[in-house]
Structure formats: C-alpha cells, structure tokens
Amino acid sequence: xxxxxxxxxxxxxxxxxxxxxNQLLLDWERDPRATEPVVGIFRAxxxxxxxxxxxxxxxxxxxxxxxxxxxxxxxxxxGLANRELHDLLFQIVDALESGxxxxxxxxDAKLEFSGLIGKLDHASVATQPTGxxxxxxxxxxxxxxxxxxxxxxxxxxxxxxxxxxxxxxxxKAESLGTVAAVRPAPAAFEQDEFDGRFSFRLESEVPDxxxxxxxxxxxxxxxxxxxxxxxAPAARGxxxxxxxTGRTRQIRVDLRRLDAxxxxxxxxxxxxxxxxxxxxxxxxxxxxxxxxxxxxxxxEMQTEIIQARMTPVWQVxxxxxxxxxxxxxxxxxxxxxxxxxxxxxxxxxxxDEIGEPxxxxxxxxxxxxxxxxxxxxxxxxPAEAIIRLIASRERNVVxxxxxxxxxxxxxxxxxxxxxxxxxxxxxxxxxSDDQLLRILSRPGFSTATTVTDVSGRGMxxxxxxxxxxxxxxxxHLATEAGxxxxxxxRIPSTLxxxxxxxxxxxxxxxxxxxxxxxxxMEFNPMAATAVQGREALLLRDEVIPTVHLRxxxxxxxxxxxxxxxxxxxxxxGRRAALVVDALLGQQEIVVExxxxxxxxLPVFSGATILGDGVPVxxxxxxxxx
Amino acid sequence: MSHTxxxxxxxxxxxxxxxxxxxxxxxxxVGEAETGREAVERYRQLKPDLVTMDIVMPxxxxxxxxxxxxxxxxxxxxxxxxxxxxxxxxxxxxxxxAKDFVVKPFQPSRVLEAVQRILG
Numbered sequence: 081x082x083x084x085x086x087x088x089x090x091x092x093x094x095x096x097x098x099x100x101x102n103q104l105l106l107d108w109e110r111d112p113r114a115t116e117p118v119v120g121i122f123r124a125x126x127x128x129x130x131x132x133x134x135x136x137x138x139x140x141x142x143x144x145x146x147x148x149x150x151x152x153x154x155x156x157x158x159g160l161a162n163r164e165l166h167d168l169l170f171q172i173v174d175a176l177e178s179g180x181x182x183x184x185x186x187x188d189a190k191l192e193f194s195g196l197i198g199k200l201d202h203a204s205v206a207t208q209p210t211g212x213x214x215x216x217x218x219x220x221x222x223x224x225x226x227x228x229x230x231x232x233x234x235x236x237x238x239x240x241x242x243x244x245x246x247x248x249x250x251x252k253a254e255s256l257g258t259v260a261a262v263r264p265a266p267a268a269f270e271q272d273e274f275d276g277r278f279s280f281r282l283e284s285e286v287p288d289x290x291x292x293x294x295x296x297x298x299x300x301x302x303x304x305x306x307x308x309x310x311x312a313p314a315a316r317g318x319x320x321x322x323x324x325t326g327r328t329r330q331i332r333v334d335l336r337r338l339d340a341x342x343x344x345x346x347x348x349x350x351x352x353x354x355x356x357x358x359x360x361x362x363x364x365x366x367x368x369x370x371x372x373x374x375x376x377x378x379x380e381m382q383t384e385i386i387q388a389r390m391t392p393v394w395q396v397x398x399x400x401x402x403x404x405x406x407x408x409x410x411x412x413x414x415x416x417x418x419x420x421x422x423x424x425x426x427x428x429x430x431x432d433e434i435g436e437p438x439x440x441x442x443x444x445x446x447x448x449x450x451x452x453x454x455x456x457x458x459x460x461x462p463a464e465a466i467i468r469l470i471a472s473r474e475r476n477v478v479x480x481x482x483x484x485x486x487x488x489x490x491x492x493x494x495x496x497x498x499x500x501x502x503x504x505x506x507x508x509x510x511x512s513d514d515q516l517l518r519i520l521s522r523p524g525f526s527t528a529t530t531v532t533d534v535s536g537r538g539m540x541x542x543x544x545x546x547x548x549x550x551x552x553x554x555x556h557l558a559t560e561a562g563x564x565x566x567x568x569x570r571i572p573s574t575l576x577x578x579x580x581x582x583x584x585x586x587x588x589x590x591x592x593x594x595x596x597x598x599x600x601m602e603f604n605p606m607a608a609t610a611v612q613g614r615e616a617l618l619l620r621d622e623v624i625p626t627v628h629l630r631x632x633x634x635x636x637x638x639x640x641x642x643x644x645x646x647x648x649x650x651x652x653g654r655r656a657a658l659v660v661d662a663l664l665g666q667q668e669i670v671v672e673x674x675x676x677x678x679x680x681l682p683v684f685s686g687a688t689i690l691g692d693g694v695p696v697x698x699x700x701x702x703x704x705x
Numbered sequence: 706m707s708h709t710x711x712x713x714x715x716x717x718x719x720x721x722x723x724x725x726x727x728x729x730x731x732x733x734x735v736g737e738a739e740t741g742r743e744a745v746e747r748y749r750q751l752k753p754d755l756v757t758m759d760i761v762m763p764x765x766x767x768x769x770x771x772x773x774x775x776x777x778x779x780x781x782x783x784x785x786x787x788x789x790x791x792x793x794x795x796x797x798x799x800x801x802x803a804k805d806f807v808v809k810p811f812q813p814s815r816v817l818e819a820v821q822r823i824l825g
Contacts, residue, residue, distance in 0.1 A: 113776060116800065240808040241787070244795035248805060270793045299805060299822050 087184045090135050092332070094180040097124040101173045102402050109166050109405070110416070113159045121169070122151040123258070128176065137183040139191040140176065146200045147172050153204065168199050170402075228257070228283035231295070232305040235276030239300035242276035243269035249298035250280070256294060257284025264423055265394070271420060276302075335428055338389050345382050346670035350689060352378050353667065357692070386427070386574050393471045393480075394422035396435045400442055400469060407446045414453050414464040415446060421471035426478055427574040433551055434480065434571065437544040441482040441567050442467065444541075449565055450486035459562065461485070477553070477570045477595055485564040489557075494519055501525070514654070517557040521545040552578065552593055552671070552685055554702040556652045570652050578671060580688075580698065581647060582664040586635045589696050591669050591688055592658070596649050596701035603646035603659050617646070617657050624648065626657045627704050632683065649701045656705040671698065708824060709735040711751055713744040713767065714759040714786065719809075723757050723786070726813045727820070741765030745773045748781070755820060756783045758803070760794050768798045775802030782823045786811070 101124050108117035129144035147169070154161055161169075179191050233249050235242040246269050253259050262280040269278075286294065292304045352375055359371040401417050408415040426434075450456075450465035457463055468483040491511045498504045498519045504511075511519070519525060523542040548555050553571035572578060572595055580591035581600070601619070603626065608615050616625045626646070629635075647658040669688040685700035710732050714720045724734045736751050738744040742765045748756060756774070760767040767785065774781045785798045785806035795806050805819045 111772075113772070114800065240789070241792045241795055241806065243792055244799055244806055247796055247799045251799065270796050272792065297822055297825060299819065 086135065088332070090131055091180055091184050093131060094128055095177065097128045098173050098177045098180075099398050100124050102170070103398070105166060105169055105173065106401050106405055106417075108158065108161070112161065115155065115158055118151060118155050118158045118161075122148060122155060123260070125151060127260075132180075132183070135183070137180075137188040139188050139193060140179050140183050143172065143179070143193045143196060144176060146197055146204075150200055150204050165203055168196070168203060172196055172200075228281050229288075229291075230279060230307045231282050231291075232277070232279040232303075233295060234302045236300045236302040237276060239276065242300075243271065243274045245298065245300045246274070246276060246278050249295055249301060250278075252295055252298045253280065253282055253284075256286050256291065257282050267419065268423055333388075338385065338428070341385055342389065345378070345385055348378050349382065349668055349670060353690070354692065389428045389574070390425040391428045391431050392423050392425050393431065393478075394419075396431050396438070397422055397469060397471075400438070403439065404442055404446060404467060407443060411447060412452060413446060413450055415450065416464050416466050418466065418468045419470075420468065424471040424473060424478055425573065426571070430551055430571060430574065433547060434569065437547050437569070438469070438480065438482065440541075440544050442469065445482055445484040445486070445565070448486075449484035455487075473573075474570065478573045480569045480571065481566055482569075483564065483566040488561040488563055488565055489516060489520075489559040490561070491516060497525070513557050513559060516559065517555065520557075521555070549685055549700055549702055552595070552698075552700075554651045568652065578669060579666055580669045581666055582690075582696070583629070583645075583647065583658075583660040584662040584664055585629050585633065585660050588635070589664060589690070589694070590629070590660075591667075591696050591698045592647055592649070593685075593698065593701060594666065596651050598648040598650035598655065600663060601646050601648065601657075603644045603657065605642070605644075619648065619657075622655070624655045624657045626659055628659045629699075630659075630661070632704070649705050651702045651705045654705040658699075658704060669696075669698070707731050707733045708754040709733050709751065711736045711738065711744070711747055711753040711756045713738040713741075713747075713757060713762070713770070715739045715762045716759075719759065719786070722811065723816070726811065726816050727757075729813075730817050730820075732820075739763075741767055741770035741773075744770045748774050749777070752778075754782065755824065756781065757786055758783050758798075759786050760788075760791055760798065768794065768801055771798055771803050772801040784816075784819055784823060 101121050104117040104120040104124070108114065108121070111117075125144055125148045129141055129148055132140040132144055175193060175196055179188075179193075182188065182191055231253065233246070235245045235249070239245055247266060250259065250262065250266065260281045260283075262278065264274075264278060268274055282291075284291065288306050291306065295301060295304045352371075355371050356375060359367050363371065397419055401419070404415055404417040445467050450467065451459070451461075453463040456465065466483075466485045468481070470481045470483065472479050472481075494516060495504070495508065495511050498511075499506065499508070503519055503522060503525070504515070508515075520541045521544075523540070525540075525542070545555055548569050548571065551571050553569055556568040556570070557565065558568075559565035572593070579594040581594055581597050583590050583592060603617060608617055608626065609623070610616065611623050611625070614625050616623045618624075644659045644661070645663045647660065647663070649656045649658055667690070669690070671686045671688060683700055683703045684697045685703075686698040687695055688698055689695050710727050712720050712723050712727075712734055714723065714737075720737050720739075724737070728734055732755070735753055736747045738747045739762065741762050744756070744758065744762075744767075745765070758767045758771060762770075765773075771783050771785070774783065779802070781802065783803045785795055785803045786809065787795050787798075787806055788809045795803075798806070804823045807816050807819050
C-alpha cells in the first residue's frame with residue numbers, strides 16, 4: 081500500500097486532533113477536576129496514535145502511546161494532575177505536532193522523544209496510586225476507521241436554552257458510547273443563535289430504537305436521526321454543520337487552485353463588462369441576449385467560487401487560546417479567554433491576513449489591557465480578567481472584536497506623549513476614542529513604558545491598521561478607564577471582487593467601495609452649514625462634515641460652484657459627505673494588489689482595471705471620514 | 706416511599722414556589738438552602754434524591770455548589786433553576802454535572818417533566 085497518498089490527510093487530521101488537545105488542556109487547567117477534558121484528550125491521543133501507527137511512524141506512535149497511558153490513569157481522577165503535568169502535556173502536544181510534519185517528510189526515525197518519555201514515566205509513577213513502576217503495557221491496536229452511527233439531533237425550536245438542552249443530549253449520548261466529530265463544536269452551543277441542530281458520530285452497542293428513546297430523554301428533543309456510517313472520519317470542519325449523513329461529498333483543494341480560478345473569473349468579469357459596453361453601443365439584439373446570458377453565467381460562477389473560498393474563522397482563532405494562556409502565565413496574569421462566533425466565514429485570503437493583527441491586539445490586551453491580579457483586587461475586580469474575541473456578521477461585513485475588562489487606555493498619558501511629539505494641537509482637551517485611535521495608529525507611536533518581548537516592539541498598532549485598511553476594512557476603538565477596551569475590526573467578508581461606486585473628479589475616475597456608501601445626494605453649497613469651523617451639511621437633522629475630493633486630492637481646478645453630487649460615506653457609524661464632480665454608476669471591480677508609492681496620499685486602499693482597460697484607484701473610506 | 710428533595714435558592718419566594726410545586730406532586734421537601742455553601746452542607750447531611758439549585762446565590766454560587774456536590778457524589782441528581790439569558794451559565798452547570806434545567810418563570814408542568822427525566 082502506498083502510504084504517501086495518505087500523508088497529507090494524516091497531517092491535516094493530526095492537526096485537528098492535536099488542536100483539540102490544546103483546547104481541552106486549557107479547559108482542564110481551568111477546571112482541574114473536570115473529567116471531560118481528560119477523556120477528550122485521551123480519545124484524541126488514541127486516534128492520533130492509531131493514525132501514526134497506520135502510517136508506520138514508530139517514534140510518534142510510541143510517544144502518543146505513552147501519553148495515552150498516562151491519561152488513562154488520570155481519567156479516574158483528573159485532579160491528580162498538577163501544573164507541571166499540564167505543562168508537560170502541552171509540550172507533548174507541541175512535539176507531536178511538529179513531529180507529525182517531520183514524519184511526513186520522512187524523518188520519523190530521526191525524531192527524538194526520550195526526554196519527554198522520561199518525564200512521562202516519572203509522571204506516571206507519581207500518578208500511580210500504588211506507586212508501582214510498571215506502566216501498563218498495551219498491544220498496538222489495529223487501526224479501524226470510525227464505525228458506528230451518524231446521529232443528528234434537533235432540539236425543539238421553541239425550547240428555552242436550546243444550547244444547554246443540546247449539551248444534555250450530548251452528555252446522554254456520551255453515557256451510551258463513544259462520541260466523536262460533534263458539529264457544530266459544543267462551544268457553539270452557548271451562542272444564542274444556535275438553532276438546536278447538531279450531529280455527531282456515536283459508537284455504541286445500543287440498538288437504534290432504544291437509542292432514539294434514550295436520547296429523547298434529554299428533554300425537548302424534536303427529532304433524532306440515525307444512519308449507519310462506516311467512512312473514515314472527515315477532518316474537522318470539512319463537513320457543514322448538521323449534515324453527518326455522509327451524503328455531502330468533500331474533496332480537499334489546494335488554495336492556489338482556487339486563487340487561480342478566482343483570478344481567471346476576475347478577468348472574465350472585466351471582459352464581460354467590456355463586452356456589455358460594446359454590445360450596448362453597437363450590437364444586434366441577438367448579441368445583446370447572448371451577452372446578458374454570459375453575464376448571468378459569470379455572475380453565478382463568481383458566487384460559487386467565492387463560496388468555495390469561504391472558511392470559518394476558527395481556523396485562525398483556534399491557536400489563540402494557547403497564545404493567551406502562555407502569555408498570561410508568562411506575565412503572571414489570570415485570564416479567562418472567551419471566543420464567540422467561530423463559525424462565521426471569511427474569504428480564505430482575508431482570513432490569512434487578519435491572524436497577525438488579531439494576535440497583536442490580543443497580546444496588547446493581555447500585556448497592557450488587563451491589570452495584574454493584585455491590582456485588580458485593589459480595584460475590587462475579579463482576579464481573573466476576561467478577554468473576549470467575538471466574530472459577528474454585520475450586513476455585508478464581518479466584525480471582529482477584541483474586548484478586555486482591564487484598565488482602559490490612559491487618555492492623559494497618550495495626550496501627553498502626543499503633545500510632546502506634536503501630533504495634536506497644543507491646548508487639546510480630553511481625547512475622544514477616535515482621536516485616541518488616530519494617535520495610536522501613528523507609525524512608531526508606542527505607549528509601552530517598558531519594552532518587553534511581548535509587545536512594545538514587533539508589529540505595531542500602525543501595522544495593524546494598515547493591514548486592515550488594505551483589506552478594505554476599518555478599525556474602531558471604545559475604551560473606558562477602569563472598565564476596559566474594545567477594538568472592533570470591520571472587514572469585508574470577501575476580498576477579490578467588490579461592488580464599487582465610480583465617481584469622477586476632473587478627468588480622473590475613482591472607485592468607492594459600496595460597503596461604505598450609505599447613500600448619495602446632491603450637495604448644495606447654499607445650504608451648507610459650518611460646525612466648529614468645518615463645512616458640513618445637514619441630512620435629516622444629522623450634521624455631516626463635507627470632504628471635497630477635488631481639494632483632498634489636490635487636483636487641478638477650482639472648487640466648482642453650484643450643486644454637486646455627494647456620496648455619504650459610513651464607516652462603522654462615522655460619516656462624511658464626499659463631494660465629487662460626477663457619479664458614473666455602480667460596477668463590480670477586481671481589486672489588484674497595491675503597493676502604495678511613498679509620498680502618496682494615504683486615501684487609497686487599492687487599484688482596479690476597468691472594462692475599458694483604464695486603471696482606477698480605489699478610495700479608502702476609512703481615511704476620509 | 707416518596708422522593709426527597711433539597712431546594713436551594715436565595716429567595717424565599719422561589720423556595721416556597723418550588724416546594725409547593727414539588728409537594729403537590731407528592732415529593733417530600735426535606736430541606737432548604739439559601740447559599741451554595743449551605744447547599745453543599747445540607748446535601749451531605751440529607752442525601753436527598755433530588756436537588757433544585759438556583760444559579761446565582763451569595764456565598765458560593767450554584768455552579769460551584771454543583772461542582773462540589775458532584776465531586777463527592779457523581780450520581781447526585783441536580784436540577785438547575787435558571788433565569789432567561791443565562792444559557793452560558795446553564796451550560797457551565799451541565800458541564801459541572803447538573804442533570805437538567807428549568808427556566809424561570811416556572812411552569813409547574815415543565816418542572817415536573819424535568820424532575821421525571823432526572824429520576825427516570
């Protein structure tokens with residue numbers, strides 16, 4: 081049997097299982113006496129061992145086997161594990177993770193785990209109630225694909241707390257056999273949006289009818305569906321939630337293929353636009369019909385590919401709990417890290433880009449946001465701080481919040497630094513959240529009083545901002561002294577193609593992303609008002625400052641007199657009225673990679689090529705409001 | 706012999722109401738507790754067949770009490786009594802070992818259904 085064919089699958093599945101171990105270890109640490117985490121890790125380790133053995137990776141198998149034995153001992157009394165043991169298990173999971181990569185590269189024989197195995201042996205002795213040196217021997221078990229039944233349960237839609245009810249049903253199932261591949265992940269049960277439908281695989285001897293009856297005793301169960309299932313387990317997330325019947329068939333596709341396909345479709349969209357223009361100006365009715373048909377097909381194709389690229393955010397979020405744990409430990413802080421909205425989807429390439437900015441914000445929250453336990457106690461806050469990472473959908477964008485219940489950003493300190501560096505006018509009073517954010521996003525502006533290896537160097541706040549802006553997104557800050565800070569990133573859920581409003585100033589055309597366009601109207605200079613020395617217009621009793629694009633861009637020509645078309649921009653609630661010379665209509669544009677040349681005005685987020693082949697700059701609404 | 710119940714809630718009103726619902730259905734309310742700590746102590750003394758547990762109580766909350774009781778008696782049959790909007794806490798309680806839950810305001814029929822499920 082040619083095992084290399086399975087290597088990639090082994091690798092992805094291993095990561096899933098070991099990733100789960102990390103999460104469970106964190107749970108265990110938080111609640112040392114709980115049995116579920118240990119049982120979960122034990123199961124994951126067992127599965128990993130089976131896969132490694134099947135691949136013939138002896139060293140990996142050995143380490144996993146020893147770990148499994150130790151976990152087996154701990155299952156009956158998880159409280160026996162101490163801090164060192166948790167640390168050891170974290171190390172082992174790391175070692176297995178990197179080891180899996182090495183093994184696939186053909187280096188299993190070179191893997192050296194004797195140090196870890198020594199520590200494991202030692203721990204096993206300490207854990208054995210009898211004090212015996214013997215480590216229970218276990219013959220390598222044959223690897224079997226997961227057999228059993230796929231179970232789909234729906235909780236009655238009118239039931240209160242469907243998530244908690246679902247958890248009860250799941251616990252019931254766990255009492256009847258071995259549960260695996262729970263979708264959505266039980267973490268999603270706590271979400272208010274959870275609709276009460278979930279599925280899992282169950283290995284159990286209980287006959288179908290009896291199983292149905294027993295599962296229904298969890299209460300408020302609307303339906304229990306069972307189906308025989310013998311296929312190998314799909315990797316986590318490969319299946320959409322609620323479908324464990326095995327009817328959806330999946331393949332794994334190299335992302336570069338999807339990128340290439342996306343680019344080609346991008347080209348097609350541009351060509352389609354050009355074709356439509358030509359046909360409109362001198363085409364026959366036949367050609368027009370054909371052109372319309374092509375437009376439809378291209379649009380559908382585009383939707384399909386965009387859909388295929390959508391990836392749930394947990395793929396990036398999953399590594400954060402561990403980071404937060406390690407960091408808070410290192411800094412002697414106590415943090416409960418909560419993640420919500422893991423199932424929200426983003427375009428794969430967008431997702432790849434936000435990992436680092438989020439990491440930075442999280443580190444900041446741990447390092448500067450929250451106080452040390454003693455300090456928190458003094459302020460009569462719980463010693464354990466809460467950091468939340470929340471993804472949610474807001475119309476056509478995804479909002480990701482990093483929230484801490486720490487001390488808030490020190491406005492006075494920032495103001496003093498900003499005054500010293502000449503970033504604000506002398507005499508500036510209390511800084512607003514927006515002003516604060518603008519100052520923090522200045523390159524090189526760091527508030528870390530001491531440079532630690534955590535933050536204070538590395539990717540700065542300015543880098544976070546520019547990265548998010550490049551994605552066409554925006555950043556928002558809300559902070560209150562003693563209560564905490566929340567950074568909100570708003571990002572378009574898909575990148576490559578976006579709808580834009582085309583506007584003209586002088587001879588140049590510019591594209592404005594539709595996601596930031598609230599409405600368009602006519603600007604009448606006669607009706608303009610002034611607020612704090614700035615020109616503004618009144619829109620349904622709301623005062624909106626105007627931005628004359630012509631002046632902002634330093635374009636030739638005078639500000640035109642008379643009425644002008646105006647675009648009302650809205651970025652996370654901040655508004656501006658962008659006055660232009662003419663509006664040219666909406667169009668789909670393909671965003672091109674964009675390296676902003678030095679000295680260029682920081683109001684562009686990218687470029688695109690229109691149907692007629694002329695390049696056009698894309699305005700960054702966040703820089704204009 | 707009728708089942709024995711320990712009712713834990715910091716509000717007399719709630720304790721009375723739960724006691725009434727259960728007594729009328731033939732259960733014997735053998736004790737009450739108004740803090741989590743008291744709940745743990747009373748459980749030890751009384752070894753009731755069923756416990757109803759409020760989530761938010763002074764001096765050790767309900768979840769902590771569940772954890773404590775289940776550590777000593779993994780078979781303890783605890784019914785959580787929760788207010789609306791406390792789903793995350795209920796989930797935590799279930800993870801800690803609670804066997805079922807009811808949501809305030811109580812409907813006697815739902816409380817009894819849950820109790821039947823637990824004592825099954």
